[in-house]
Amino acid sequence: MGTGKDYDYLIKFLALGDSGVGKTSFLYHYTEGVFQQQFISTVGIDFREKRLTHRRKEGGPPQGVHLQLWDTAGQEK
Structure with missing residues (x-):
């Protein structure tokens, strides 16, 4: 890592789409593990x-991902 x-x-992921299609529900479910009805x-x-x-299949150190x-x-x- 070495970058501090x-x-x-x-x-960075930007959810775009029409109103009411489920963007918020999808992101909430993905981050919190709960579906809001x-x-x-x-x-x-x-x-x-x-x-x-x-974690890579071929080995090596695990890598951290920030979404x-x-x-x-x-x-x-």
Whole structure:
């Protein structure tokens, strides 16, 4: 690692789509492991994070992955 960060890779994911299609539900389920059945409209933008450890099949040290998950409001403007 050597960069002063506690991860090897930073991945930024921006969820785009029409209102009500499940962007927030998908990201909440992925980060929290819980599915929210109630519909709550995102106002502006929401932000979630998740840390993962990637282990290569061929061996080598595990790699840290930091995910930044951006959830947008599904509005045209």
